[in-house]
Amino acid sequence: MPVLKTMRFGIWLALLLEVLLLTILTSSFGGSSGFESTFLNWSNLSQVIRALSFIAIMGVGQAVVIITGGIDLSVGSVLGLSGVVTAVLLNANVGTPAAVLAGVVVGLFGGILNGLVITRAKLPPFIVTLGMMSIARGLAFAITGGETIRSLPPGFLLIGQGEILGLPIPILAMALLAATVGFLLRSTPWGRYTYAIGGNEEAALLSGVSVHRVKIAVYALCGLAAGIAGVLFTSRFGVGQSTAGLGYELDVVAAAVIGGVSLTGGRGTILGVIIGSLLMGILRNGLVLLDVSAYWQQVAIGLVIVLAVILDRRTTSS
């Protein structure tokens, strides 16, 4: 898929509108009405992006799954499980590298399992990953007994809280993952097969695409991304919690769809997902800055999701 052909300007427009609106609202009323800070400054922006990087990282994996015509509902739970496993191992003094690796592998393993069951048992991804969502969350609770795991080693905390060249590490991780996966999608046979399966699975199979293998790789990638997000998330907040990432799957799917990934498969880009995540993350931040109550925040987010997709479809069909 050439980037330009599938790049949608509606989503850029929505993003731009949002940024403009927030900039004006927070700066013009900033002084007088006592909002805590303005939207458009470096520290707020880097905070916002760091906050949404977890969603974006999982969004990259999710996008690839959705492009094949599937869905992965387990990403939020897998994030939680991988975070808890990492935290427990850290406290067991296995050392930071081993604990981090274990957290990532948990995600990868969960993804592979999803892929295997979906392809071997020929079950709908919705059901399989719904099951995995419950299993992973349950395991996370079982491991911690519901307790929050604290006092993680400072070396580990650096991963989620530290910066390289002034950029928070989660943001760098997001950029790196997005760039890599975006490249793989565009420039490898595997990427092409991903789109082909989403477009017409039967035809792809008869054209010689090893559908099972590609699908397993796709779910593995999605799990891997959730694992990475789990480790970063745990490090960022300095605690291992079995409730981490609760309900994130919806945000992740929303980010992908807002970013132009078609739920029926076959279409979508990684750049789109990143912009979709930005749109959602900035909105949350803006609502906080504007001091909107938590209840109304939900209403506003729901509205914006639907409006953004409408705007996007309108501008692409014309």
Next chain:
Amino acid sequence: MAPLLQMSGIRKEYPGVVALQDVGFELRSGEVHCLLGENGAGKSTLMKILSGAIRRDAGRIMIDGVDAVVDTPADAQRHGIGMIYQDFKLVPELSVAENIFLGNEPTQGRLPLIDYSLMHERSREVIAMLGESIPTAAQVRGLSIAQRQIVEIAKALSKKVRVLAMDEPTAPLTEHEMKNLFKVIRRLKEEGVGIIYISHRLEEIFEIGDRITVLRDGTFVHSCLVAEADKRSLVRWMVGRELEQEYPKIPLDRGGELLRIEHLNAGMLKDINLTLYQGEILGLAGLVGAGRTELARVLFGADPRESGRVTLGGKEIAPRSPREAIDAGIGLLTEDRNAYGLIMQMSVRENITLSNLKEVASGPFLSRSAESAVAERFTSELRIKTPGIEQQVEHLSGGNRQKVVLARWLFTKSSLLIFDEPTAGIDVGVKFEIYQLINRLAQEGVGVIVISSDLPELLGVSDRVAVMCEGRLTGILSRQEATQERVMLLASGETALEGFRG
């Protein structure tokens, strides 16, 4: 008296293509008006405008001499315009009966509840009218392409229509089903229905048509009575030049043994034994449901086999997936290009290279320039009509889609190519090119199996013809032995008459 239907000054433009330009067309009640033209000439576009499926940019549609608004399919239905689309518009998850009455369900008295027994009964009636028996409760997903075509026709017939447009209704059908369809058409004519008939099989035009209109490149070329035309002139109007002979057969000495099938059993296939030589073109004949497609799928690893031995180039093969078959050197052009061939939202380029990406990759990465070069070469070689290789195949006409799939298999450079209905929906000019292309493959030593429901075509291109009936191979005839009658006899199961020849 004003004609039943009149279309004039019709124009339709797509980005990069003018599909129709000032096209006019007239249909009288009780006549079969054939619409002819090369692939991409604009026939389907004109019909879709008539059925309200797409909007025209300019032009008038008049019914009984009065301007009619036909902007949506519902409008068309109100005016009594029925349509059999070239690309199926059936819902695979629904049953045969539910599809036939979709949007038109009979209800129980005044309650808004579907009267299923009536629906099934009436469905059975229409299907029986076509001389077929398809279980009306069966899911459309499981039907063969020919059966789906029958359902599509039944759907159009179930409605009371004054104008019935048929866009290549016989493309997947054999002679037998075609004859039944023609009976129905003749009856509709007597009832005063006006019929628009599109087909690339010219014999049919002379059998059923009253008048013809020819389009070329989106413009009107010629209109006259069928009686005033012959095959040569039809071809000349369509293609713009003469074609010397219909089947450019080159006699070839066959090479060594390429494919040997021994005692193959799989699903409906019973004890198939067959040998194919390098450079040989073997035709596979049979009625719909005889197991020809099934045999192709089993050889290609798309369906499992139960027992038997298959060797290719002396090596035993047992592909468990199409990928393994392709790697072993087998290619299969599937019969239903829309369902089993193309990835619609992908470009012409991406569809052509899909089965052989390693050829256009340098290392693990795809080379865009290599890929484009391949796509450019095939689009010009096969004269695929498209604004460019980046066009989505979704926007190509039926015949041009077929050429894209064909290009894909040519690019795999297989040693055995199985073509299942390679010329379905292909115009005469291109058919000729495809025959030449098959000849060229044979000359290069490729073994070719051709499955076609167009019997004259099959006899015209093949070195030998194998005939199947109900999952069995009932005979193999040499080019000299193979006459229509003998093939039809074997296809209906008269093995005793012919004996078995290996």
